[in-house]
Amino acid sequence: MSTENKIEMIRGGQFIVKETNPSEVFTPEDFSDEQKMMRESVQEFVDKEIVPNKDRFEKKDYALTEEVMRKAGEMGFLGVAVPEEYDGLGMGFVSTMLVCDYISGATGSIATAFGAHTGIGTMPITLYGTEEQKKKYVPKLATGEWFGAYCLTEPGAGSDANSGKTKAELTADGKHYKINGQKMWISNAGFCNVFVVFARLEDDKNITGFIVENDPSNGITMGEEEHKLGIHSSSTRQVFFNDCLVPVENMLAGRGEGFKIAMNALNVGRIKLAAACLDAQRRVITLATNYANEREQFKTPIAKFGAIRKKLAEMAVNAYVGESASYRAAKDVENRIHLRQEEGATFAEAELKGVEEFAIECSILKVAVSEDMQACSDEGIQIYGGMGFSADAPMEAAWRDARISRIYEGTNEINRMLAVGMLVKKAMKGHVNLLEPAMAVGNELTSIPSFETPDFSEPLSEEMDMVKKLKKVFLMVAGSAVQKFGPALEEHQQLLIAASDILIEIYMAESAILRTQKNIARTSVEEQKEQIAMSQYYLYQASKIIQARAEEGISSFAEGDEQRMMLMGLKRFTKYTNLPNIVALRDTIADKVTEANKYPF
Structure with missing residues (x-):
């Protein structure tokens, strides 16, 4: 299969009905030398210009924000996504995600200023402006001369x-x-x-x-x-x-x-907001680990206590999963943009259609990663204890800055409903074949289950089998809901939110497993020991969330024999063949984090 045909097969939302080969996903380990150099450049900039001035940012030093933004423009960071003819760097979508990721981690003030300027401030003109408008405004915006x-x-x-x-x-x-x-x-x-x-x-x-x-x-x-x-x-x-x-x-x-401009700008903003929460998590994890290793109680570093190790492990798991899903989607968007350009579309047309194609994934990421960042900063405060509540320690500001991310670019409630709503619309347009897989799951519910023991000899093969079953849960719940309510489904917001949580957990869990499988193939099982543990741990937690949300959804619209049949199917689709040792997985992850004294993945 040619690259072009392979890319053509990858459409937004199709992950719920298609299997993805690990070799087809992009991971942070796939960054090019140019992207690694850009990452290092941004990290150096943040450590020099932002981190030493965190107190000033907390004291409402707006002039400092403007000054740092102007320096970011001089470094080229504001023009990463802007074509070279308008004085930008003309880099791909993955590179724009990378810069947004690493420039946003130290303070939410710069994260917001950067996102507002490069995303909703610059991109609407770049993508929708006339040639005269672009020549007049975009070069000044790309270089930081104007904001x-x-x-x-x-x-x-x-x-x-x-x-x-x-x-x-x-x-x-x-x-x-x-x-x-x-x-x-x-x-x-x-x-x-x-x-x-x-x-x-x-x-x-x-x-x-x-x-x-x-x-x-x-x-x-x-x-x-x-x-x-x-x-x-x-x-x-x-x-x-x-x-x-x-x-x-x-x-x-x-x-x-204007409404079309606004909605497309939000799609870009949603996936970029997910990126903006990634390095923030890494930095909070590193700070929390440093503190846990140094803080002693009962003559023992608190990093050795199981309750703290659990927190550090879960924080690391969510960061790893967020990275995996965000860069997977970013590369899918970039591939779609390239395909559109090969077909003759302009840069603006290709960019708009590329992001629009994966609007479902953009909403999923916005919700999942923003909530993980909030949880990460909250646990960071808890690890610091009373000191975490003090404005003199870094966790208090991290927690406050994280809170806006669940509201930006459409509230998480809106994005949850959008994700399922857009998927249903895609199905009606024939872009994602939901009907046949949903009918197949319906038939499976009335058939005799197989009692053969599957072959799980390959690393993470049982986990991928579980992902397939969890996809059946979504198809069972969403398919039945669509059949029952039709277009009126959008009026049942609580059901949509339950279905969306199932969809979100599937995408995030699958992304982590695919990343780990790809890296196992190019390194070894031993070298990916902790990544395997993180993938297994997240999937286990995801399966519990999916089970609870599915029960809630089923009980809201099904009764009698139909309800009993669906609940039996739910039990079948969420059952592990070999239940993982959750405590052991957490210990494996916590050992790696505390020994490295930072987020090490």
């Missing part, structure tokens, strides 16, 4: 982004649009040079995007800096437009195209 912000949210328009009240009216001479309205929670507002603003023309169904230069003399005023739980040095203000005149040539894309 961007994104004005979508309003007091009455949050998750329902298309309900904004900000108005745009064509002036009598036809040369300008006059914008009036209020935007809130605008990241980078205090130091940005250009806004991407969404407003409604007349009674249009959908909003329209505009590129608006930040000129206070042109009817733009701002509220004071918001007082926030975390991300203290991320400039966040309300922005008011009062008869703000915008040249007609500054409309972004076409009239009524």
Whole structure:
């Protein structure tokens, strides 16, 4: 099979009905020499410019954020995803994820400023702008000469982004649009040079995007800096437009195209937000391990206590799994972008379609990794004990900064429902064949189960067999729910959330196992001992979550014989042939982390 055909076979959401060969997934161990050099460059930048100034970031030093962002622009980090013709580096999607990953770990203030500028501030113009717009604005944004912000949210328009009240009216001479309205929670507002603003023309169904230069003399005023739980040095203000005149040539894309721009920007933002939580986890794990190794109680380092070892192991497992899934999806997106370009699409068209194809995975990652980061920082506080609650220790700020990630880019509740909703729509369009596998699972429920003992001689073969069975759980629950409710399924939010949790756990668990299997093939079982333990441990925890969510879902719509049949199937599909020793797995992982005195994977 040619590379092109193989890539064509990989579509967003298909992981739930297709088997993936470990050789086909991209892992952090696959970084090219160029990507490794970029990672080292970003790490050096963070350790020099951000880490020594963490106290200043916590004290709302907005000027420092602007200064660091400008230096990041000089280093080329702001233009990694921007084509070279607009003064960017023109690197691939995986490289853009990598930079976002490693520049975001030390403080949420820079993570937010970076994400807002490079993602929703720069990319809408890069992907939707006219050639004149791109030449005028993108080089300045790519180099850090100018900074961007994104004005979508309003007091009455949050998750329902298309309900904004900000108005745009064509002036009598036809040369300008006059914008009036209020935007809130605008990241980078205090130091940005250009806004991407969404407003409604007349009674249009959908909003329209505009590129608006930040000129206070042109009817733009701002509220004071918001007082926030975390991300203290991320400039966040309300922005008011009062008869703000915008040249007609500054409309972004076409009239009524704003909602599409906003949704596609969110897809990119979701997978990048997952990346932004990865190095934050690594750093918290390393700090917590350092403390646990140094802190003695009862004449013993607390790192030797089982309760602490459990925490360190679980923190490391989630970080490893998050890395595995994030870079797997990033490479799938990059492959799709390359395929589109080979078919003749422009960079902008290919980028948009590439990310849109994997919108399901983007939502999955946003939810899973943001929640893992919150759990990681919470356990970090617990390991530090009373000191963890002090602002003088690093965990308190990490916990506060992590909290916003579950709200950014669409709340996790919204993203959970989107993931399943988008998968069902893909199935209806014929892009993912859910119907036949779901029917096959239905038939399996009424058949006599096989009592043959499978061959699990290959490393992680039993775990991959369990993943296949867990996919049947999703198909059983989601297939029955779709059959019962049809288009009205979207009204059953709690059922959607339960189904989504099943989908999320499958993708994350499978990604970790595939990464480990790939690395076993190029090293050895012994060298991947801890990675095997992490993959097994995560899958075990995932199977318990899936069992609970499936029971909840089944009980919400099935009764009598149908319910009994599905619960019997659930028991069959979540049963281990050989139950792993969970405590031993945790000990294996904790030994590696505490001996390395850092996140070592």
